[in-house]
C-alpha cells in the first residue's frame with residue numbers, strides 16, 4: 001500500500017523520519033527501543049537494563065525544557081478595536097504548520113477517496129482527543145455527544161481506544177462495550193479472540209469480559225505489577241507535600257501530574273512570610289539602625305534564604321526530583337513525558353504503536369492491502385502509533401493540536417470537538433457510500 005501516491009497534501013510533509021530530539025525531548029529521557037527488537041521476536045527475550053544516572057541532574061535545562069514543552073500554553077485570541085479576531089504570530093505559525101499537517105476535516109474528501117473500497121480500522125486516544133484536557137484527571141469526562149459519535153462510528157468500523165490510563169479507568173470513562181480497549185499505553189489490551197494460535201504472544205490469554213464475552217487479554221508487562229505498585233506508593237509518599245502534585249496508578253505505569261504545581265519559585269506570591277520579614281527589616285532599619293544592625297541583616301538574610309528553600313520544594317523541579325529519586329532504585333523502569341505529566345513505566349519494548357500492530361493482527365486486519373488504519377491522538381506517546389502507520393505506509397495518523405508540533409501524523413485536528421466532527425463525517429460518508 002502506498003498512501004503517498006494518492007495523497008497530495010501529506011506528500012509535501014518532510015519525509016525524513018523525525019529524530020527523537022526534534023520532538024524536543026532529551027534523548028536520555030526517551031523511550032528505550034533496543035536495536036533490532038521486533039514486535040514478534042519475543043518480547044521478553046532481552047529486557048534491557050537502564051543505565052544508572054539517567055536523570056543525573058533534574059534541574060538541568062533539558063529536563064525542565066521537556067517538562068515545559070510537554071503541554072503548550074493555551075492560545076490567546078487577540079482582538080482589534082472592532083473586537084474582531086486578528087492574526088497574531090501564533091495564528092500565522094499555526095497556519096503555516098497546517099500546510100504540512102492539513103486539517104482532516106478540510107481534507108476529508110481526500111481521505112475518503114483513498115479509503116474507497118477499504119476497511120477502515122479506527123484507533124482513538126482518550127485524554128485530549130475524546131475529552132478536553134482539564135486540571136483534575138479524575139474529572140476528564142467525555143461529553144454525551146462525543147460518546148454517541150464514538151458509538152455510531154464503532155457500528156461501521158472496528159474501533160479501539162488506546163490510552164495511558166488504566167484499562168478499567170478508561171473503560172469507566174468511555175463506557176461503550178462495543179469497543180476494544182488498550183490501557184497503560186497498550187500494556188493492558190482487551191481485544192478480540194485471536195483466530196490463529198500459532199503466533200500467540202506470551203502474556204496473552206483468553207478470558208471473558210464483564211459482559212461474559214470471550215476476549216483475549218494481553219498484558220506484556222504483567223511481571224511488573226508489584227513493582228509498579230511499590231513505585232506508586234513511594235511517589236505518593238514523596239510528593240505528598242508538594243501542593244498540586246498528583247500521582248495516578250495506571251496499573252502498569254504511574255503518572256505523576258504537575259499541571260497544578262507552580263512551575264518555579266515565585267517570590268512574593270505565596271510568600272507572605274517574606275513580605276513580613278521585609279516589613280520587620282524596614283522597621284528595624286528606621287528605628288535601630290546603629291545597634292545590632294549587622295546581626296539583624298545576617299539573620300534576615302538566612303531566614304529569607306530558608307523561606308526561599310521551603311518554597312523551592314513546591315515547584316516543578318521538586319516533582320522531578322521525587323521521580324528521579326524513586327527511579328534510581330528501579331533500573332527496569334523508565335520515564336516518558338505526557339501533557340504536564342511524568343510517566344513511569346516498565347522498560348519493555350512496547351508502546352501504543354505496538355498495540356496498534358497487535359490489535360490489527362488480532363482483528364485479522366494486518367498485512368491486508370484493503371485495510372486503512374486511522375489513529376487519532378494528541379500526545380507524545382501517540383507518536384509511536386503515528387510512526388508505525390507512517391513508516392509502513394499503512395494508514396493515517398491525525399494529531400489533535402491547537403499549536404504547531406513536530407509529529408509523525410499526516411493530518412491534524414484542532415481539538416476534541418473537531419474529532420467529533422470527523423467521526424460524524426466518517427459515519428455519514430460510510431452510509432452514503434453504502435447506498
Ligand SMILES: O=P(O)(O)OC[C@H]1O[C@H](O[C@H]2O[C@H](CO)[C@@H](O)[C@H](O)[C@H]2O)[C@H](O)[C@@H](O)[C@@H]1O
Pocket residue numbers: 125126127128132133134135136137138140162163164165248250255257259338339340341343379381
Ligand atoms: O493516552 P491518554 O488517554 O491521552 O492518557 C494520557 C494521560 O492522560 C491523563 O492526563 C492528561 O489529562 C488530564 C485530564 O485532562 C490532565 O489533567 C493531565 O495534565 C494530562 O496529562 C491521565 O490522567 C494520565 O494518567 C494519562 O497517562
